[in-house]
Amino acid sequence: MDFRLSDEQIEFQQMVRKFARNEIAPLAAIIDEEERFPFESFKKMADLGLLGICVPEEYGGVGQSILTFCVVLEEIAYACAATAMSYTVSSALCGHNLATNASEEQKRRYLPELASGRKIFSIAMTEPGAGSDVLSMQTFAERKGDEYVINGSKTFITNAPVAEVFLVYVRTDRAAGxxxxxxxxxxxxxxxxxxxxxxxxxxxxxxxxxxxxxxxCRVPVENLVKGENQALGILLGGLDFERTAGSPLGIGAGRCALDMCVAYVKERKQFGQPLMMFEMILEKLANMSMEIEAARLLAHKAAWMCDQGIRCSAEASHAKLFATEMGMRVASEAVQIFGGYGYMREYGIERMFRDAKVGGIIAGTSEVQRLIIAREIIKRSMS
Ligand SMILES: Cc1cc2nc3c(=O)[nH]c(=O)nc-3n(C[C@H](O)[C@H](O)[C@H](O)COP(=O)(O)OP(=O)(O)OC[C@H]3O[C@@H](n4cnc5c(N)ncnc54)[C@H](O)[C@@H]3O)c2cc1C
Structure with a gap:
């Protein structure tokens, strides 16, 4: 067993860390305040090859492993959680889905657009009446000649206001569940x-x-991925990757919050001493650090399993559940350590707290992750 990243991964990590701190972090408060998409960051990420990280080289990407993607995403999330979330959806979820499931023609048409940043991608499953129970979706597509005619709606779709290409899950057989x-x-x-x-x-x-x-809505039949009524296999086949890929969001943001706290407790004085002299503050720092490290180990283990082609339903859910709940706990403790200043917009800590909450809702809620883990360990106990 070897816990070290490879030389190439360390090189990638250093390059992205420098880039994210110089180019992405300065925009984090601005895009939060102005509620706008960071197009300028995406353009620079494309130039560095980061948008095509999950895309094979023959389609314009850099074809890195899932573990390397996790290392990169942690650095981007350290700089800005919102940028990291949009990046994960377009580059990882859509990039990996198309690279795995699309036809040769679809790959040639869409993957270079994704990797070059010419187009932003979205993936649409959730409907107003189908959230956790996503397989009960009702948006229906009927084949008419050379086209599919789609009726229905999807909600909560990340990147939708700026995206040009949407991977949309639809029902094509009402009776087949x-x-x-x-x-x-x-x-x-x-x-x-x-x-x-x-x-x-x-x-x-x-x-x-x-x-x-x-x-x-009419789309050509050539836009069908894999084949009619084949999406369950696509969905299930991508779940381990999707949950693993979501984990570094909480890890990067948590690490940033911890670093800000470490700097703050050395500066801020109360009762004539810096906060770092108070044991209850030190306990918080120790817990934050331990939880971040534990989350990273879970995420890297799941990523390694995905890279080896080993099914890792429980491990991916461990990683996603722990990392996102850790992200919320760490952000909450960071607000506490900053006191009243942590509650003010100016310091950036309250933004981290607001951003962290979504981790337990997207890509399968925390409750759903617990169900998956419990069912999986019972299943394994019987095999
Ligand atoms: C900011 C944001 C971005 C998103 N981006 C996307 C996207 O890009 N694409 C996309 O398709 N979707 C996206 N979603 C949707 C997201 O995946 C859903 O919100 C999520 O799956 C939960 O569905 P729901 O909101 O309908 O909650 P519900 O399913 O109604 O759940 C409500 C509560 O009940 C709990 N619950 C549900 N079923 C059970 C159960 N069996 N046992 C115990 N508890 C249960 C849930 O855990 C939750 O606490 C996004 C959501 C948000 C907030």
Whole structure:
């Protein structure tokens, strides 16, 4: 067993750390305040090859491992959680999905656009009536000649207000339950496709979210991924990766909050002493540090398993659940350590607290992760 990153991964980490601190971090408060997408950061990330990190080289990407993606995402999340969230959805979730499931023609058409940053991508599963129970989705696509005609809507779609390509899960067989789902690529501008106004959210202001609507929306049959009624396999096949890929968000943001706290407790004096002289403050720092380290170990183990092609349903959920709940605990303790200043916008800590909350909701809520873990350990105990 070897816990060290490879020389290449360390090189990537150093390069992204420097870039993220110089180029992404200075925009974090601005995009939060202005509630706008960081197009300028995405352009620079494309130039460095970061947008195509999950895309094979023959389609314009840099084809890195899932572990390397986790290392990169942690650095971006350290600088700005909202940028990291939009990046994860477009580059990792959509990039990995298309690289794994799309036809040769679809890969040649869409992956270079994603990797170059010419187009931002979204992935749409959730509906107003189908959240945790996502397989009960009702948005329906009917084949008519050379086209699919889609009717229905999706909600809470990350990047939708700025995206040009959408991977949309739809129902194509009303009677077949979870086996009646298909995946379609829908481009902005398709007839009958409309994008809602950005939602006003608690946090992640720089990562826009909206509804999308399909009213007799027509897309060519060539936009079907894999085959009709094949989306359950696509969904299930991508879950380990998706949960693992979400974990570094909490880890990077937590590490940033801890570093800010360490600097603050050396400076801030009360009762004639810096805060670092108080044992209850030191206990908080120790717990934050331990939890961040534990979350990273879980995430890297799950990433390593994904890279080896080992099914890791429980391990990926351990990583996602622990990292996102840790992110919330660390952000909350950081506000506490900063006291009243932590509650004020100026210091950036309250933004981290608002941003952290979404981790336990997206890509399977914390309750759903606990269900998956418990069911998996019972299943393993019987095999
Ligand atoms: C900012 C943001 C971005 C998002 N981005 C995307 C995106 O890009 N694409 C996309 O498709 N979706 C996206 N989502 C949607 C997200 O995946 C859903 O919000 C999530 O799956 C939960 O669904 P829901 O909100 O309908 O909650 P519900 O499913 O209604 O759950 C409500 C509560 O009940 C609990 N619950 C539900 N079922 C059970 C159960 N069986 N046992 C115990 N507790 C249960 C839940 O854990 C939760 O606490 C996003 C959401 C947000 C907030």
């Amino acid at each position: 979870p086996r009646g789902l298909s995946l379609l690529i829908v481009e902005k501008g398709a007839p009958g496709f409309t994008i809602g106004q950005p939602f006003k959210k608690m946090g992640m202001h720089g990562s826009p979210t909206s509804e999308i609507f399909f009213g007799d």
